[in-house]
Amino acid sequence: MSALHRYLSNLRRFISSCDGKMAKLLLSMSNVPAEIKKGVIASSIKRDPVIRACRQYFSEPWMSIIAYHVSSVANYHMGNGRDAFELANEAARRTYNLMRDKTPPHSHNVAPNWYLPIVNCVITQVRLAAYEADRASKGNKNQRAAFNLIRDFLTACNKKEKNQSPQRSLKMGMLFVVNHLFKICFRINLLRNTSNLRASIQGAAPPLENFPKSQTVTYKFYVGRLLMMEEKYAEAEEALDFAFKHCHIAAKRNKMRVLQFLIPVKLLLKKTPHPRLLQKYPFPQFQAVIQAVRKGDLKAYNRELERHEDFFVQTGVFLVMEKLKKFVYRNLVKKVLNYVKTDDSQPNKSRVYLTTLKSASEPEKKREKREKEREREREREKKRERKREKEREKERKRERKREKERERERKREKERERKRRRD
Numbered sequence: 470m471s472a473l474h475r476y477l478s479n480l481r482r483f484i485s486s487c488d489g490k491m492a493k494l495l496l497s498m499s500n501v502p503a504e505i506k507k508g509v510i511a512s513s514i515k516r517d518p519v520i521r522a523c524r525q526y527f528s529e530p531w532m533s534i535i536a537y538h539v540s541s542v543a544n545y546h547m548g549n550g551r552d553a554f555e556l557a558n559e560a561a562r563r564t565y566n567l568m569r570d571k572t573p574p575h576s577h578n579v580a581p582n583w584y585l586p587i588v589n590c591v592i593t594q595v596r597l598a599a600y601e602a603d604r605a606s607k608g609n610k611n612q613r614a615a616f617n618l619i620r621d622f623l624t625a626c627n628k629k630e631k632n633q634s635p636q637r638s639l640k641m642g643m644l645f646v647v648n649h650l651f652k653i654c655f656r657i658n659l660l661r662n663t664s665n666l667r668a669s670i671q672g673a674a675p676p677l678e679n680f681p682k683s684q685t686v687t688y689k690f691y692v693g694r695l696l697m698m699e700e701k702y703a704e705a706e707e708a709l710d711f712a713f714k715h716c717h718i719a720a721k722r723n724k725m726r727v728l729q730f731l732i733p734v735k736l737l738l739k740k741t742p743h744p745r746l747l748q749k750y751p752f753p754q755f756q757a758v759i760q761a762v763r764k765g766d767l768k769a770y771n772r773e774l775e776r777h778e779d780f781f782v783q784t785g786v787f788l789v790m791e792k793l794k795k796f797v798y799r800n801l802v803k804k805v806l807n808y809v810k811t812d813d814s815q816p817n818k819s820r821v822y823l824t825t826l827k828s829a830s831e832p833e834k835k836r837e838k839r840e841k842e843r844e845r846e847r848e849r850e851k852k853r854e855r856k857r858e859k860e861r862e863k864e865r866k867r868e869r870k871r872e873k874e875r876e877r878e879r880k881r882e883k884e885r886e887r888k889r890r891r892d
Contacts (some may be wrong), residue, residue, distance in 0.1 A: 472508025472521055476501065479533065481526040484587075487579040491585035492557030496535070497593070498542055513543035516556065534563045535592065541594055557598040558790070561618055564591045568625040568639060589645045592619055598650055600656075609657040616653045616662075622646045623666075626672050636679055643674040644684045651691040664693055671720055673758040686712045686723075697789065706734045725750050732788040736762070739796070754780050762793050765800030828857050 483492040498506050513519045516536070523536040541556035568588065573769065599615035626642040647666045654663050670688070671676075693708030696834050709731040716724050732742055732755050741763070747756055754777040761770035774781070774790060781787035 472505045473512040474525075475695045476505055476509045477522055477526045477851070478535055484527070484531060489583045489586040492584075493590045496538060496542075496587060498546075503780045505691070510538065510543040510546050513539045514547060514549075516540045523644045524839075526797060530563050530567050532645060534560050534567070535588075537582070538594060539564070540592055541598055544652040545594070545598050545601060550603075550605045550611075554595070554602040554615075557595040558614075558618065561593050561622075564588055565618075565621055565625055568622070577733040582637060584640050585639070585645075588622070588642055592622060592646065592649050595619060598652060599653075612653055612657050613659075616650060616657075616659060617770070619646060619649050619653070622649075623650075623669060636675065640673065640675055641680065643670060643676075644680045644688055646689070649703045651688075654689065655694070660695070660698070663691075667692060678742070682715055683717070686715050689715075690727055692785055692836075693727075693734075693832065694785070697730060698785075701735050702737055706731070706738060709734060721750070725752075728752065730786060731785050734797075736793055738790055758793065762796050763800065765797055765804050767794075767797050769800060770794065770797045814857040852877060 479521065480492060480495050483495065488867075495501060498509075501509070512522075519540045520532070520536045523532045523539075526532075527535060528830060537556045538562035541553045542561060544550075544553035544556060552697075564587075569582075569629075595615050595618060599611040602611040602676075603609050623646050626639045626646060628639065647670055650666055650799060651663065654660055654666075677688070680688075687709045690712040693705045693712060696702075696705035696708060709727055713724060713727040713731055728750055729752075732752065736755075736759065741759060742755075747759075754773075757773040757777070760774055770793070778787065781790050844857060
């Protein structure tokens with residue numbers, strides 16, 4: 470039996486048992502041994518051989534859906550983006566018709582929406598194939614077409630179903646459909662469409678806690694980014710913080726993607742990330758700016774902002790980072806105030822001279838050196854004052870001694886005077 474036939478045989482077993490999760494793993498090729506995957510891809514580049522093979526294992530509509538999808542995956546892995554996208558479109562249209570017109574057969578102990586993981590896999594292939602096709606053509610026409618096609622699935626998921634709880638209905642597919650649309654919107658700048666997508670989740674979808682955690686994390690990540698753009702920073706922090714805390718512990722790359730937006734939002738809300746966090750997830754671009762803000766070093770802040778401008782612009786946080794300048798000024802003013810209070814050379818504590826401002830804003834090491842020199846001068850002055858005080862004390866002792874001597878001399882004089890009178 471060829472690799473393709475073994476692959477289709479396993480896939481039929483999972484679809485017959487209504488095991489959508491295992492079928493999705495096979496369709497995405499993520500749970501297929503390397504040698505079988507290689508054989509399937511080699512046998513599936515041409516559409517017709519795959520269709521003939523699928524006829525032996527499946528009936529419509531699964532036969533067409535699987536044949537077009539597998540052929541699309543094979544072309545995608547071979548770098549044929551245009552063919553992969555066309556085949557993925559055909560698979561998606563047939564999947565949409567399946568969702569719109571009828572529910573696939575299932576047993577009584579299996580939810581009617583058991584095939585939603587397969588729908589998710591088909592939509593994922595449409596999106597990835599569109600990326601590959603546009604990468605070759607250097608445009609975004611295919612991604613726009615993919616957006617319109619995937620958006621239709623939102624309507625199919627939201628159709629009315631009799632006698633079905635939300636957890637067993639097609640509404641459980643709304644969140645992953647919206648997540649795919651979010652990814653395309655952010656990639657080709659279709660952000661004007663995102664408000665309707667958020668409204669569909671808030672209005673028609675089941676509560677977020679009913680969805681898989683991975684889908685909820687993705688949704689919160691994109692919603693947090695949108696709220697940040699709308700300058701709703703407290704709500705953005707809440708959404709991004711949820712995405713970071715509930716992201717899989719082993720997904721370090723995804724956690725760092727969340728932190729790219731969470732750190733600037735927290736800084737704008739006067740919350741500095743803990744040093745251990747920046748040590749575990751290093752962001753030298755943010756660390757340099759954080760140090761400049763903390764020290765009130767305006768020159769260093771401007772330098773670091775210009776130095777990492779490309780990173781901040783590409784990430785989409787440049788405007789947020791620019792707003793941190795007010796905190797630089799605030800910390801600079803605090804430093805000037807503390808400097809004036811501790812500087813004994815300032816004749817008027819209610820005024821700030823330009824030399825004082827310059828001294829307070831100079832580099833940390835230079836300022837520390839100047840402070841140490843002043844401290845040493847104060848110590849020397851205290852020693853001189855103690856020495857003068859000792860001299861004054863000695864002089865007072867000598868004066869008391871002389872006073873006692875004069876007192877004794879007066880007594881002797883009085884004694885002599887009395888003696889002369891008696892004589």
